Amino acid sequence: MALNVVLFEPEIPANTGTVGRSCVLTGSRLHLIGPLGFSLDDRMIRRSGMGYWHDIDLTCYDGFDEFREAHPDARMWLATKKCERLYHEVAYRDEDFLVFGRESRGIDESILDEYADSCIRIPMLEREGVSPATSAGPLSDPADPDAVSLNLSNAANIVLFEALRQLDFPGIR
Secondary structure (H helix, E strand, O other): OOOEEEEEOOOOHHHHHHHHHHHHHHOOEEEEEOOOOOOOOOHHHHHHHHHHHHHOOEEEEOOHHHHHHHOOOOOEEEEOOOOOOEHHHOOOOOOOEEEEOEOOOEOOHHHHHHOHHHEEEOOOOOEOOEOOOOOOOOOOOOOOOOOOOOOHHHHHHHHHHHHHHHOOOOOOO
16 A cells, blocks of 8 residues: 655656655655656755655656556546646545646646546635735745745645545554
8 A cells, every 4th residue: 555646757856756655655656757856866855754765666857758557547636726626626646646746837737628527726824915825936036035935845745644544544653
């Protein structure tokens, strides 16, 4: 039994390292869809993943088409701020794929449109003049106070642990 965490074109190595560490500690698989915004040899990945990076069940793909061809029957849940269904309203199953977009722009609109029935979001407060549902967010500093969405690794962990909770934390104590 295992869940699959998918990062679509991740840009920040520390986020990928942190997600990888969570995958190792939960028995989940990590899938990286390129192009990546960094090298997998980057020291920030190793630092964020700490001593766990060598234990990751990792598969890399050159692009979304290659990923889709490798998993034609995948049951995917795509995290986006551009939908209404909340992440906890989904009944997760073993082997589900939890897909998260790049830090600056998320998942491509064409992919979100194709999988519209599988999109989920994490609720966030709206602030005056800024809405997570309508704003693109900052393109550079993820610690920017004008950010309008959660950090990628935080979002991935929120959804991953909800799915694991629903599955009664299989193999985890």
